[in-house]
Amino acid sequence: MSREMKFEVENRKCIKPSTATPTELKTLKLSLLDQLSPNIHGNMTLFYPHTNTTTLPDFSTKSQLLQTSLSQTLSRFYPIAGRLHDAATVHCNDHGALFIESLTNASLSDILTPPNFDTLQCLLPSADTSMLLLVRFTSFRCGATALTISLSHKIADIATVIALLKTWTAACAGATPPELPELALGAALFPPREINPGMSASVNTVSSEKFTSRRFVFDASKVRELKEKVKGALGEGEGSVVFEPSRVEVVLALIWKCALSASRAKTAAFKRSVLFQAVNLRPRMEPAVPDVAMGNFVWALAVTAEEESDVELHVLVRRMREGMREFVETKAERFKEDGAFGVVMESLKERGEVISNSVVVYKCSSWCKFPLLKVDFGWGEAVWMCSVNKMVSNTIALMDTRDGHGVEAFVTLDHQDMTFFEQHQELLHYALLNPTVI
Numbered sequence: 148m149s150r151e152m153k154f155e156v157e158n159r160k161c162i163k164p165s166t167a168t169p170t171e172l173k174t175l176k177l178s179l180l181d182q183l184s185p186n187i188h189g190n191m192t193l194f195y196p197h198t199n200t201t202t203l204p205d206f207s208t209k210s211q212l213l214q215t216s217l218s219q220t221l222s223r224f225y226p227i228a229g230r231l232h233d234a235a236t237v238h239c240n241d242h243g244a245l246f247i248e249s250l251t252n253a254s255l256s257d258i259l260t261p262p263n264f265d266t267l268q269c270l271l272p273s274a275d276t277s278m279l280l281l282v283r284f285t286s287f288r289c290g291a292t293a294l295t296i297s298l299s300h301k302i303a304d305i306a307t308v309i310a311l312l313k314t315w316t317a318a319c320a321g322a323t324p325p326e327l328p329e330l331a332l333g334a335a336l337f338p339p340r341e342i343n344p345g346m347s348a349s350v351n352t353v354s355s356e357k358f359t360s361r362r363f364v365f366d367a368s369k370v371r372e373l374k375e376k377v378k379g380a381l382g383e384g385e386g387s388v389v390f391e392p393s394r395v396e397v398v399l400a401l402i403w404k405c406a407l408s409a410s411r412a413k414t415a416a417f418k419r420s421v422l423f424q425a426v427n428l429r430p431r432m433e434p435a436v437p438d439v440a441m442g443n444f445v446w447a448l449a450v451t452a453e454e455e456s457d458v459e460l461h462v463l464v465r466r467m468r469e470g471m472r473e474f475v476e477t478k479a480e481r482f483k484e485d486g487a488f489g490v491v492m493e494s495l496k497e498r499g500e501v502i503s504n505s506v507v508v509y510k511c512s513s514w515c516k517f518p519l520l521k522v523d524f525g526w527g528e529a530v531w532m533c534s535v536n537k538m539v540s541n542t543i544a545l546m547d548t549r550d551g552h553g554v555e556a557f558v559t560l561d562h563q564d565m566t567f568f569e570q571h572q573e574l575l576h577y578a579l580l581n582p583t584v585i
Contacts, residue, residue, distance in 0.1 A: 152253045154269040154285070162214055162282075163243040164222040168229075175226045175237040178333030179340055179487055180443040181301060182235045187538065188281065190297040191308070192270050193522055193529040196255060196585065197290030203526050206286040210248050213284060213294070213524060216318035217246065224311055224328055224441065226302060227280050235339035237279075237302065244280035247272050255291035259531060259584035264360045267535050270295050294524075304445045305514055306429060306438045312522050319524045326439055333442030336432075337487040358540035359565040360557060362533075363578040365398050367552035373397045373460075373577050380461035392464050395513045395545055398554045399424075400463035402543055403509060405574040406560060407458055409567035410507050417455040420507040423447040424467070431479040446482070446494070447510070448474050449501055511543040520549060531584045533557065 204212065221228040221244060229239040251269075258266055270293050272281035281297040298308060310328055317324045365373070377397050382389045403422055411417060428444045429436040436444050450470045452458050457466070481490045502508060519532045531549075536542055536559045544557040556578070560568055569580060 152251060152257065152266065152269070154249055154251045154253075156247055156249045158248040160214065160246045160248075161243040162217050162221065162228075162246045164225050164228050164241050165218040166222040168222075168225040168239045168241050172225065173239050174232075175229070175239055175330060176334040176339055177235050177237065177302065178337040178442050179342075179491060180337050180445070181333060182339050182342060183491065184300050184443045186231065186276075186299060186301045188276060188297045189300050189303075189308075189534065190271055190295055191519065191532055191534045192267065192293055192295040193519070194255060194259065194531045194584075195292045195294070195524075195526055196530050197287075197292075198527060206290075206292065209292065209524070209526065210284050212319055213282075214246055216315055216524075217244065217282065219318045220311065220315040221280075223314055223324070224330075226330060226441065227298070227311070229279065230277055231279070231299075231301060243278070244282060245272060245278050247281070247283040249283060249285045251285060252288050254289035255287050255293075255530075256289070256585060258287075258293075261581045261583045262362060262531075262533065264362075264535060267533060268537065271535060271537075272297050292526075300443070302442060304427075304443045305512075305517055306427070306444065307441050309517055309519075310439045310441070316522060316524055329437060329440040332436065332440040333444070336436070337482070340488055357562040358559055359562045360536055360559040361565060361569055362581045363402075363556045363558060363574070364548060364582055365394075365554045365556070365578050366548065367550060369577045370394050370398065370553055373401060377461050377464050380459070381465065390468065392468070394552075394554050395515055396464045396467050397460070398545065398556060399511055399513075399543065400460045400467065401574060401577060402556060402558060403452075403463055404458050404460060405568055405571040406509060406541075406558070406564065407452070407507065408571060409560065409564045412567040413563060417458075418505055418507045420452045420458075420509065421501050422450045422452075422467075423508070423510045424450065424471075425510075425512045426471070426474060426479075428479060428482055431475050432482060446478075447498075449498060451501065507541075509541045509543060510539075511545065513545040515545055515547050515554065517546075519546065 226237045226239050228241050228243050229237045230242055232238040270283060270285055272283040272295060279299040279302060283295040285293045313325050374392055374397050377392050378389060407420055425445050426448045428446055429438065448470055450466050452463065478490050520529045522529055532546065534544055534557065540559055540561050542559045546555050548555055
C-alpha cells in the first residue's frame with residue numbers, strides 16, 4: 148500500500164533586509180503599469196534532486212544559507228521587504244519576507260513521476276498576503292529539495308524575478324553580486340496617475356471553481372515538425388509571405404486551435420475568440436529597459452479569431468506575427484513618459500470593445516528563453532520548474548524544456564473543456580500529456 152503524502156510546516160520566519168533602508172528611501176512610487184497590475188502572487192517552484200556526495204550541506208544548513216543570503220538580497224531589493232501603502236506606493240519599512248521551512252514524507256520521484264497539480268499545490272506558501280514575498284523551502288524524504296518563490300505581481304514581472312534570483316544565488320555563493328537593481332526607473336518611464344480603482348491591466352479570464360490544469364510537453368523534434376507544417380501552409384497562395392515561425396507561435400497556435408475545438412464541443416457553434424499574449428516591453432523600447440529594472444514592463448497584446456476559417460494553424464500564427472509587428476511599430480515606442488497613459492487608456496478601451504459575452508478569451512504568458520532551470524544556490528541546477536495556477540481558467544503558460552529547444556505548456560481550462568482538449572488527436576500528435584520528469 149502506498150504511503151499517504153504529508154506536508155508539514157516546521158518553521159515560519161520573517162526575513163528582514165541585512166541593512167536598514169535609509170529614511171529618505173522609505174517611500175517608493177510604483178509605475179502606471181504596476182498600478183494597473185493585480186495584487187496577486189505569482190509563484191514558481193524549483194526542484195533540486197539529491198546528489199550522493201558528502202560535500203553538500205544538509206537541509207538545515209541549506210535553509211540557513213538561503214535565509215542569510217535572502218536577507219542580504221533584500222537590502223538591495225528593499226521594496227520587496229516593504230508593504231503596499233496604496234495602488235501606487237510601497238512603504239519600504241523593512242518588515243520583511245516570509246520564509247517557511249517544511250518537510251514531506253514523499254520522495255521527489257513520488258512528486259514528479261508524473262507531476263500532479265493537486266500535490267504541487269502543497270508546496271506553495273500560504274500566509275498573510277500583505278507580504279510581497281513568500282518563500283517555502285521543502286525537504287523530501289530522499290534528500291531532494293523544492294524552493295517555491297511567491298512574489299506579488301504588483302511590483303514584479305518575470306524579469307524582476309530573474310534579477311532577484313541572480314542576486315540571491317550570488318549571495319549564496321559569496322560571489323560578487325550583479326549590478327544594482329534599478330528600483331525607480333518604472334515610475335520615471337511610466338509615471339503613476341489618478342485612475343479609477345477598478346481599472347486593471349490584467350485580462351479577466353474565466354474564473355470558475357471547476358477548472359483543471361494539465362501539462363503538455365512538446366519535444367524539439369515535434370516543435371520542428373509543427374514549424375514545417377505551418378511554414379508549408381504559409382507558402383500556399385500567390386504572394387504569400389513565408390517567415391520562420393517561432394516555437395512559441397506554433398505551439399500557442401496549436402493549443403489555441405484545440406482549446407477552441409474543445410469549447411465548441413459543448414455548444415456546436417463557433418464563437419469569436421481573443422488571445423491575449425503578454426509582451427515584454429523591455430527590449431522593445433528605445434532605449435531598451437534593463438532587466439535589472441524592478442517592476443512590470445509587460446503589456447497584453449490582443450490577437451483575434453473572428454471566423455471559423457481563422458482557426459487554422461498558419462492563420463493564427465500569421466495573426467500573432469502581424470499583431471506583434473503592429474504593436475511594436477505603433478504602440479511600444481509610445482510607452483514612454485506621459486505617452487504611456489494615452490496608450491494604456493486607448494488599449495484598455497480597445498480591450499473592452501473586443502471582449503463581450505460572446506467572445507472566448509484566453510491568456511498566455513511565455514517564460515521561454517528565461518534561464519529558470521539555471522538557478523543554482525550551491526547544490527546544482529534545478530531539474531524542473533513549475534508554476535501552479537489556482538486562480539483563473541483559460542490560461543496558457545509556456546516554458547523551455549531542459550534542452551532549451553522544446554516547450555512545456557501548462558494549460559488551465561474549464562473542467563468540461565479540458566475533458567475534450569486533452570483527448571484532441573492533433574494536440575496529442577505533437578505533445579505528450581504530462582510525461583514523467585525524472
